[in-house]
Amino acid sequence: MIDIILINPPYEKVSKGFECVDHLSNQSPSLGLLHLAAQLQKDNFKVNIIESDLEKLSPQAVAEKVIKTNPRFIGITLFTVGVDNGVKIAQLVKKELPQIKVLVGGPHISSMGYETMKRFPSFDLAVLNEGELVVSKILNNYLQNETQTNINGVIFRENNELITTSPSKEQIELDELPIPAWDLLKDFPNKYPLAVFDYPKGPVATFSASRGCPFKCEFCDTSTFGTKIRYYSPSKVFQIMQNLQKDYGIQHLQFVDDLFVANKKRIQELCDLIIQNDFKMTWSCTARVDTINLEILKKMKQAGCWEISYGLESGSNQMLQHMKKATTVEQAKQAIVWTHQVGIRSKGLFMLGYPHEDTQTIQQTKEFIKELPLTTMNLSKFTPYPGSPIYRRLYGTSIRDEDWERMNGMNFVYKPDNISMEKLDYEYKEILLTFYKRGIILRHYLSVGLKNPNHFLRLFKFLLCGLIAKWKNR
Numbered sequence: 001m002i003d004i005i006l007i008n009p010p011y012e013k014v015s016k017g018f019e020c021v022d023h024l025s026n027q028s029p030s031l032g033l034l035h036l037a038a039q040l041q042k043d044n045f046k047v048n049i050i051e052s053d054l055e056k057l058s059p060q061a062v063a064e065k066v067i068k069t070n071p072r073f074i075g076i077t078l079f080t081v082g083v084d085n086g087v088k089i090a091q092l093v094k095k096e097l098p099q100i101k102v103l104v105g106g107p108h109i110s111s112m113g114y115e116t117m118k119r120f121p122s123f124d125l126a127v128l129n130e131g132e133l134v135v136s137k138i139l140n141n142y143l144q145n146e147t148q149t150n151i152n153g154v155i156f157r158e159n160n161e162l163i164t165t166s167p168s169k170e171q172i173e174l175d176e177l178p179i180p181a182w183d184l185l186k187d188f189p190n191k192y193p194l195a196v197f198d199y200p201k202g203p204v205a206t207f208s209a210s211r212g213c214p215f216k217c218e219f220c221d222t223s224t225f226g227t228k229i230r231y232y233s234p235s236k237v238f239q240i241m242q243n244l245q246k247d248y249g250i251q252h253l254q255f256v257d258d259l260f261v262a263n264k265k266r267i268q269e270l271c272d273l274i275i276q277n278d279f280k281m282t283w284s285c286t287a288r289v290d291t292i293n294l295e296i297l298k299k300m301k302q303a304g305c306w307e308i309s310y311g312l313e314s315g316s317n318q319m320l321q322h323m324k325k326a327t328t329v330e331q332a333k334q335a336i337v338w339t340h341q342v343g344i345r346s347k348g349l350f351m352l353g354y355p356h357e358d359t360q361t362i363q364q365t366k367e368f369i370k371e372l373p374l375t376t377m378n379l380s381k382f383t384p385y386p387g388s389p390i391y392r393r394l395y396g397t398s399i400r401d402e403d404w405e406r407m408n409g410m411n412f413v414y415k416p417d418n419i420s421m422e423k424l425d426y427e428y429k430e431i432l433l434t435f436y437k438r439g440i441i442l443r444h445y446l447s448v449g450l451k452n453p454n455h456f457l458r459l460f461k462f463l464l465c466g467l468i469a470k471w472k473n474r
């Protein structure tokens, strides 16, 4: 019998009418749920995971699956964009299984746990921040009809009241965590590719080799892991890489740390281990433009680093200052040139529509993008996520839930003072078109696709799906 089902609820990944883009998009599973599942299994609980989007399940279908299995608990991971569907699942399940306990956690809960619990009575208990150290204790308390007051860092219901316990002071030793339970995922790794053209050769996996980020970019939600960065040791990371290759045939690993290159010495040690053991796996990671130098980049290239994502955000120094990014356009240029020079691909992450954005700052961003030898880019529509300092600056602590379902970086939910929505929408498309029309970018896609035709197959499926949709709507 299954004790707990962990659920990643469905959420809008692409705008309505563009579902075919699923064939191209990132299909990574929730690492948070995989970590929790591993811990629960270690503590002798029987666990299932539902990756709703990847299994193409609506909230109703997820609920039906849960009801059929009839577990004692469900645990839902919540980004802001997934809250509405998470609530739907909990309500539908509770209608049929009123005794079930619903646990929630994830970035939305770490930043807005109390407000969310207050609004949605179908959630029984919220875990603020990391879950591994407390989740089994919580289940045991429920199973023994005990109160949860002895667990730090949770909010729960008792006698129709919400009780918040003191923040947890316990520190997780990352090296001691069990390895994420990838074995629980149906068809892992083949059903979980990264975005098309974003890896050289699959199968792929994701892993976070650290937690937390010491920087304070104003738009960033760091509420789950905080500003004190903690690391897996280089030898443990290397061991996990080896296991992923041995057990699942992984060829490419994407490190999803907030800031993978935070400590150069540590990255150097990891690279040395990879090089000395002649271990063959490509990987991609995140860095800031001010945490790398030519020397570390060369070492990373030698150790298999394929792509680095940099949060470049804007081509305007004024905007970077407004965002409290603590980097400059000049540093960004240097970092991208160095990365290009050593032969690592660079992905620029940009944001459009931050407070103070206007036509002039957009023009600066366009010129900046044109000048850089970037291999790829990502442009998100600025979204004030709860948990980010900008959310508090714009809205205080008041809860603004009307836009939660649209908070995925693909909708403008905020309008800067000096530019219209129409102009922002226009410029959004313009920036992407200008970037992707360049010959160098097309050559990059061609070269990745020729080395691994699977990318072209995904592109073909996307086009076919688009044609069928068009034909149906005739």
Ligand code: B12
Pocket: 008, 011, 012, 013, 026, 027, 028, 029, 030, 031, 032, 033, 035, 036, 074, 075, 076, 077, 078, 079, 080, 081, 103, 104, 105, 106, 107, 108, 111, 127, 129, 130, 131, 132, 135, 208, 219, 220, 221, 222, 224, 225, 256, 257, 258, 380, 385, 386, 387, 407, 408, 409
């Ligand atoms: C990898 C990643 C992705 C991946 C994979 C997402 C996934 N399903 O996990 C992809 C690329 C798909 C992705 C997409 C998006 N992401 Co993202 N992503 C991340 C990133 C960089 C790391 C997440 C991670 O793996 N962490 C490691 C694991 C171990 O931590 P965790 O998942 O938080 O889980 C722990 C706790 O939260 C808790 N917990 C979590 N769930 C539960 C459930 C229960 C029951 C319990 C008890 C505990 C618990 O315990 C876990 C173990 O300690 C984070 C940054 C961050 N620091 O969180 C952003 C982040 C989560 N993403 C964010 C956003 C906004 C998005 C998008 C909505 C938009 C966008 N611009 O990318 C999309 C849409 C999501 C989607 N599925 O389509 C925001 C979320 C903000 C918010 N309040 O919603 C973050 C925080 C980035 C940021 N700093 O602003 N993302």
Ligand code: SF4
Pocket: 213, 214, 215, 216, 217, 220, 221, 222, 258, 259, 288, 311
């Ligand atoms: S944007 Fe990157 S560097 Fe800035 S706080 Fe977030 S994770 Fe850290």
